[in-house]
Amino acid sequence: MFLTISTTGTPERPATDLGFLLHKHPDRAQSFSTSHGTAQVLYPEASDERCTAALLLEVDPVALVRRGKGKGRGGAPDTALAQYVNDRPYAASSLLAVALSTVFRSALRGVCAARPERAASPLPLRIEIPAVPARGGAELVGKLFGPLGWASVEARPVALDERFPEWGDSRYVQLVLEGELRLADALRQLYVLLPVLDDAKHYWVAPDEVDKLLRAGEGWLADHPEQKLITSRYLARRWGLTREAMNRLELVRLAEADDTEVEALDNAVEAEAPADTGDEAGKPPSLAELRCAAILAALRDAGASTVLDLGCGQGRLVQALLKDARFTRIVGVDVSVRALTVAARRLKLDRMGERQAERVSLVQGALTYTDKRLTGYDAAVLSEVVEHVDPPRLPALEYAVFGAARPRTVVVTTPNAEYNVRWETLPAGQVRHSDHRFEWTRAEFHAWAGEVARRHGYGVTYTAVGDDDPEVGPPTQMAVFVEQARDEKDEKDKKEGKGR
Numbered sequence: 001m002f003l004t005i006s007t008t009g010t011p012e013r014p015a016t017d018l019g020f021l022l023h024k025h026p027d028r029a030q031s032f033s034t035s036h037g038t039a040q041v042l043y044p045e046a047s048d049e050r051c052t053a054a055l056l057l058e059v060d061p062v063a064l065v066r067r068g069k070g071k072g073r074g075g076a077p078d079t080a081l082a083q084y085v086n087d088r089p090y091a092a093s094s095l096l097a098v099a100l101s102t103v104f105r106s107a108l109r110g111v112c113a114a115r116p117e118r119a120a121s122p123l124p125l126r127i128e129i130p131a132v133p134a135r136g137g138a139e140l141v142g143k144l145f146g147p148l149g150w151a152s153v154e155a156r157p158v159a160l161d162e163r164f165p166e167w168g169d170s171r172y173v174q175l176v177l178e179g180e181l182r183l184a185d186a187l188r189q190l191y192v193l194l195p196v197l198d199d200a201k202h203y204w205v206a207p208d209e210v211d212k213l214l215r216a217g218e219g220w221l222a223d224h225p226e227q228k229l230i231t232s233r234y235l236a237r238r239w240g241l242t243r244e245a246m247n248r249l250e251l252v253r254l255a256e257a258d259d260t261e262v263e264a265l266d267n268a269v270e271a272e273a274p275a276d277t278g279d280e281a282g283k284p285p286s287l288a289e290l291r292c293a294a295i296l297a298a299l300r301d302a303g304a305s306t307v308l309d310l311g312c313g314q315g316r317l318v319q320a321l322l323k324d325a326r327f328t329r330i331v332g333v334d335v336s337v338r339a340l341t342v343a344a345r346r347l348k349l350d351r352m353g354e355r356q357a358e359r360v361s362l363v364q365g366a367l368t369y370t371d372k373r374l375t376g377y378d379a380a381v382l383s384e385v386v387e388h389v390d391p392p393r394l395p396a397l398e399y400a401v402f403g404a405a406r407p408r409t410v411v412v413t414t415p416n417a418e419y420n421v422r423w424e425t426l427p428a429g430q431v432r433h434s435d436h437r438f439e440w441t442r443a444e445f446h447a448w449a450g451e452v453a454r455r456h457g458y459g460v461t462y463t464a465v466g467d468d469d470p471e472v473g474p475p476t477q478m479a480v481f482v483e484q485a486r487d488e489k490d491e492k493d494k495k496e497g498k499g500r
C-alpha cells in the first residue's frame, strides 16, 4: 500500500517545508512499526521547487495470504472464525488510514512549531494512491472528494486483470487529488474517506470511533452532502453510533454558526467586570470571578457533590469546582467543540493525574435535547447560558434540565438588563454580548424562574451577584432552584427520624 503527497514551491517558500509539516525529514528514510506491519516514509524528490513524500505500508504477507485463502474457500467453518475473516484484517484502506494517523499524527492535527504559518495555510498539493479499494467506484470517489475543495479529483478504475479486459474493472481505483488545501485538512479527509470507500473496517468499531470521526471530520463533515453515507460506513453501519454521530454533527453545524461568538465570549465576560468592586488586595475581582464564587457558595450550601456545568464554555467554573474536593464528579457540557477544546486545554485534561481525571469530564451536547447522560447528578449550573438560547427553544431547555435530567439543585445566572445603564461603554438599549438572544430585567427573570419552578416542582430563591445597585439592581442575577418534592420528603423523613 502506497500513498504520495507532493507539493511545489519557490526558493522563498521551498517545497521541502513539507518535511516540517509532516514532521519527517526529507533526507532520511524512516520506518515505523504500526499495529499491522511496517510503515516507511521516504522522499523520492526533495527540492525547493518540488517535494514528494511517500508513505509505504508493508503488511505481513503470510497472514494476508492465509486469511485470503480462508475466505476464498467460502462457507464459514464456524461462526467465530467467520467473524474473524469477515472482519477483514487486511482491508487496505483502513490500514493505510491507521498508518496515516500513526505516522503523521501531528500533521493531521495541523501542529507544526517550525512552520506554523505553512501548516495554517493552503498548499498546492497532489496526493496519489495507486490502488484504493472503492465500493461504489469512481463515481462515489467523486461524490466524496468533490465537495471538499479539490481543484481536481481523478479516480481511474483499475482493470481486474490487464490481460483480460473483458473481465472488467476491479474494485480498485487509482486516485489523484490536486488542489490548494491545508495539509492537515487533506490528511484528515483521507483518514476518514479511505476506510469509507473500502467499506470494511479491519478493527472492531468501538463507541470512541464516533469521537475520532468527529475530530477528523472537523471543518468538513458537518456540511458534506454525503454525510450520512460517510458516517454510516465509517461506523461499520452500526446504526446507534451513526445516529449519535449525525446528531452531534447537527450540533456542530448549529454551533459553528456562532462559534466565533464563543471565542470572543471569555474576553467579553471579562470586559464586563465593573471597576468599582475593588478589594484592598489591589486587583478587583472581575464579575466572572464574583459569579463563580457565588455559584460555588450555592453548590456548597446545597450539599452537592456531583455537578453538571451546562454550557460550560471554556471551563472556568469546572476548573474552580475541581479545586474543591467535596465536588467528586464534575461534568462540563457544551454544544461548541471549540469551547470544549479550549476547556480541555485549560484544565490540562491530558496531563491530569488519574484521580483528578476521574472526577471530571467534558461532553458535547445540546441543552435543548433531553440527554440521559445528564441524569443522576446532585446539581446543575446554567451560568450565563439561558440568554444564549433562542426564546422559542427555551422551553426545550427547561424540560431537558428540570424535567428530564432533574438534579436536586439548579443554579441559573443571567445578566440583569436593568444594570446595563451602569456600563459606561455600553450604548443604551444594547445587550452585553452580540450572541445574547435577550437580557431580562429582574422582574422578567423572576417571572420565568417562578414559572419553571412551579411547573417542575422546584422552590426558587434569588441572589444578587456583584454590586447591588439600589436603583437598578446587580449586574448578574442568580436563581437557585431546589427540587421540592424531594425537599419535602426529606423534611418528612427527618421528622420521622429516617434520615437520608
Ligand code: SAH
Pocket (backbone or CB within 6 Å): 262, 265, 269, 310, 311, 312, 313, 314, 316, 333, 334, 335, 336, 339, 365, 366, 367, 368, 382, 383, 384, 385, 388, 389
Ligand atoms: N458557563 C460559562 C459560559 C457561558 S457562555 C460561563 O459562565 O462563563 C454560553 C455557553 O453556552 C457557550 O459556551 C455556548 O456554546 C453554550 N451554549 C449555548 N447554547 C447552548 C445549547 N443549546 N446547548 C449547549 N450549550 C449551549
